[in-house]
Amino acid sequence: MSSVFGKPRAGNGPHSAPPEVNLAILGRRGAGKSALTVKFLTKRFISEYDPNLEDTYSSEETVDHQPVLLRVMDTADPDTPRNCERYLQWAHAFLVVYSVDSRQSFEGGSRYLELLALHARETQRGFPAVLLGNKLDMAQHRQVTKAEGTALAGRFGCLFFEVSACLDFEHVQHVFHEAVREARRELEKSPLARPLFISEERTLPQQAPLTARHGLASCTFNTLSTINLKEMPTVAQAKLVTVKSSRAQSKRKAPALTLLKGFKIF
Numbered sequence: 001m002s003s004v005f006g007k008p009r010a011g012n013g014p015h016s017a018p019p020e021v022n023l024a025i026l027g028r029r030g031a032g033k034s035a036l037t038v039k040f041l042t043k044r045f046i047s048e049y050d051p052n053l054e055d056t057y058s059s060e061e062t063v064d065h066q067p068v069l070l071r072v073m074d075t076a077d078p079d080t081p082r083n084c085e086r087y088l089q090w091a092h093a094f095l096v097v098y099s100v101d102s103r104q105s106f107e108g109g110s111r112y113l114e115l116l117a118l119h120a121r122e123t124q125r126g127f128p129a130v131l132l133g134n135k136l137d138m139a140q141h142r143q144v145t146k147a148e149g150t151a152l153a154g155r156f157g158c159l160f161f162e163v164s165a166c167l168d169f170e171h172v173q174h175v176f177h178e179a180v181r182e183a184r185r186e187l188e189k190s191p192l193a194r195p196l197f198i199s200e201e202r203t204l205p206q207q208a209p210l211t212a213r214h215g216l217a218s219c220t221f222n223t224l225s226t227i228n229l230k231e232m233p234t235v236a237q238a239k240l241v242t243v244k245s246s247r248a249q250s251k252r253k254a255p256a257l258t259l260l261k262g263f264k265i266f
């Protein structure tokens with residue numbers, strides 16, 4: 001693949017890979033963002049998560065024999081993309097997740113890709129993205145064919161995979177590592193695009209019509225010249241949390257169960 005959102009890629013030199021990659025997981029509610037994130041970080045499938053909590057985890061990975069500190073933001077937009085700048089400014093790459101058994105989540109995924117493409121145009125930067133059809137184990141209830149996923153990814157020039165958060169870890173890991181590779185390629189091209197800063201929330205009035213056309217009225221696309229900047233806070237030690245009794249219960253209030261490779265499981 002030679003381009004992501006219309007920009008050419010440079011080669012993948014072994015010495016220029018960044019030590020850190022920020023990855024945002026996007027998608028409609030219920031697509032499986034949290035389940036995939038936890039599967040990647042712990043190799044475990046945990047079935048219930050509080051849908052209202054957004055967290056960022058970090059994990060030291062080795063991708064293509066190069067170490068990388070991978071930060072994963074498991075986003076929690078309500079029903080549509082909202083206040084998108086928190087991840088648009090932060091992430092080096094995006095995993096856009098939908099569920100193969102939900103047409104609605106596929107359409108949601110498409111809207112996220114539109115959002116990324118729009119932002120890429122606005123900022124003149126590439127935004128590496130991977131489209132991911134999740135819940136492959138539910139293929140008997142498919143509402144979205146593999147061909148549709150392939151076509152959507154092709155439209156936006158991004159990679160495409162189908163996986164299941166509750167099946168094998170290796171497939172899920174492969175997808176996350178592909179996202180790291182995509183981010184590295186993009187960063188090699190334009191190291192200055194690396195989002196060391198995040199903007200304070202401020203809407204630019206002239207951008208409303210563009211985003212509204214895409215049904216993304218609450219997203220703002222600030223450029224570096226028009227925003228106040230503040231340094232990103234460092235990510236705390238990864239916290240993985242589960243809610244077994246009720247989705248409404250706060251994950252953070254659940255009792256701590258165990259420690260696994262530096263990740264606290266509550």
Ligand SMILES: Nc1nc2c(ncn2[C@@H]2O[C@H](COP(=O)(O)OP(=O)(O)OP(=O)(O)O)[C@@H](O)[C@H]2O)c(=O)[nH]1
Pocket residue numbers: 027028029030031032033034035036046047048049050051052075076077134135136137138163164165166167
């Ligand atoms: N069968 C199956 N169920 C899954 C899979 N991934 C997630 N689920 C289930 O789908 C539901 C939603 O998963 P989440 O990981 O909470 O989805 P999410 O995208 O984080 O959703 P929000 O937290 O609402 O934003 C949960 O009941 C999960 O157990 C999968 O691969 N297969």
